[in-house]
Amino acid sequence: MTLPAQVTYAMGYGLVGRAALWRQRRREERGIRARWQREQDGVVAPPLLASARMKELMSRHYLQARYATGVRKVAWVTSGAPVEILQALDFLLVYPENHAALCGARRKAVDMCVEAEHAGYSRDLCSYARTDIGTALSGKAPVTRIPKPDLLFCCTNICQTVLYWYRVLAHHFEVPLVVVDTPFLFEAAQPHQVDYVKQQIEAAIPIAERVAGRQLPFPRLRQIVASSKQASELWLAVLNRAQHRPAPISAFDGFINMGPIVDLRGEPETVRFYETLLAEVDQRIAAGIGAVRNERLRVLWDNLPIWYRIGWLSGLLATRGVSIVASDYTYAWGELAPMMDPDRPIESAAQVYLHPILNRSTGEKLRSMRRMVQDFHCDGVILHSDRSCKPYSLGQIAQRDRLANDVGVPSFLLEADHSDSRAFSEEQAGNRLEAFVELMEMRQ
DSSP, rough: OOOOHHHHHHHIIIIIIIIHHHHHHHHHHHHHHHHHHOOOTTTTTOOOTTHHHHHHHHHHHHHHHOOOOOOOOOHHHHHHTTTTHHHHHOOOOEEEHHHHHHHTTOOOOOHHHHHHHHHHHHHHHHHHHHHHHHHHOOOOOSOOOOOOOOOOEEETTTTTHHHHHHHHHHHHHHHOEEEEEOBBBSSSSOHHHHHHHHHHHHHHHHHHHHTTOOOHHHHHHHHHHHHHHHHHHHHHHHGGGGGGGSSSOOHHHHHHOHHHHHHSSSSSSHHHHHHHHHHHHHHHHHHHHOOOOTOOOOEEEEOOOOGGHHHHHHHHOOOOOEEEEHHHHTTTTTTGGGGTTTTTTTHHHHHHHTOHHHHHHHHHHHHHHHHHHHHOOEEEEEEEESOOHEEETTTTHHEEEEEEEEOOOOEEEEEEEOOOOOGOOOOHHHHHHHHHHHHHHOOO
16 A cells, blocks of 8 residues: 555655764764864865765755655746745745756766757757756656656746756646746846846746645745845855965865755755854864865866866866865855845845846956956966856856956866766866966966
8 A cells, every 4th residue: 555645755754864864964974074084184175074964955855855746846946046935835946957966976967868869859958958858758867856846937047948948848747837037137237127027026926826725925935035145145155265375165165065055045954054064164264274285276167067077176186286266156156145135025036036147248257257366366267168058158268368368367268068978078178277287387
């Protein structure tokens, strides 16, 4: 006899699952402490202790999703969507992009990309989209099982690909699709642009309410926006700590620990996690501990990470004393915190979700990179020319040249793909990175 969904949820997630993940986290914390005692002379500092807590948080989220069917309504959302509204309606949120990144990090993305390609989707399509579509079409679960959505919520502020991607998902799953269209910002947002987005968010609320089977509780929404703002401020503070010398964290630490700010940013436990992470980073600063043991050169990373080669890149650069101290990608999840206003949740959401870095001009992106080069005292810039993310890679050749000529820092285009390892040559990348490090050394 099949157990009722509520019983399976209570046992699989609430009782057995959470306890098992807590024990796993404690084991990992002991392992990290042991590494600190054992690896005093390594080129890279052992992982942050808080990373074990992050892994527990994200594993709990995916475990909850695994048992959610029949218990909670599920919404699949893009990373730039105004999710606080859905959280207030008690949707369980699933980010296909985050799941695809997880597949990339565990080197499972290529198999799912191939599934999509066999169904007729071009290899030139974003590897996140191919991973997600391949997973949906094949029914396979290369990393974890994702529940079928009750609602799809898409915002075009990161790229236009998500619009067509989510249309495919809507056709496949036969569920409602909400699209929030955000005008591209070539300059400061105009009042009519903000109002245009605000009206779309307001129009989305009745659809989400109908699927959720409840009305939007505005006191709850304001509380969630307050948590999002606090978590984003803490995340920004964590990243800004890398302005210290030596940098206590690297951009690779940022990539690893950004999951909660993307997937769970309105949750109180996310606030608590980043409070813990910030405290640990401050302890590193007080003790003079750098993410790279012998930091000599400091570099800014542009674009998404290369998920399947994070460890290799970190180790290769650290052996030369290079610390990737900042990334405009991780920074994007914190820099908009001042726009969040719990007392004006809908109006401020229109402002916030108009302004992600990918919805602003290449000139604005260049200005942001110049500021980060100065603030983080960078000796160079690595621009990941990402085969999959064409909007993020647009203008990088000109940006590279302007950074070199106007700011005086050498910049380097690293060709790869954020999730599809078939578009990456480790030998070629290693040789070019070595040459880039030598160029920075000559400039010192």
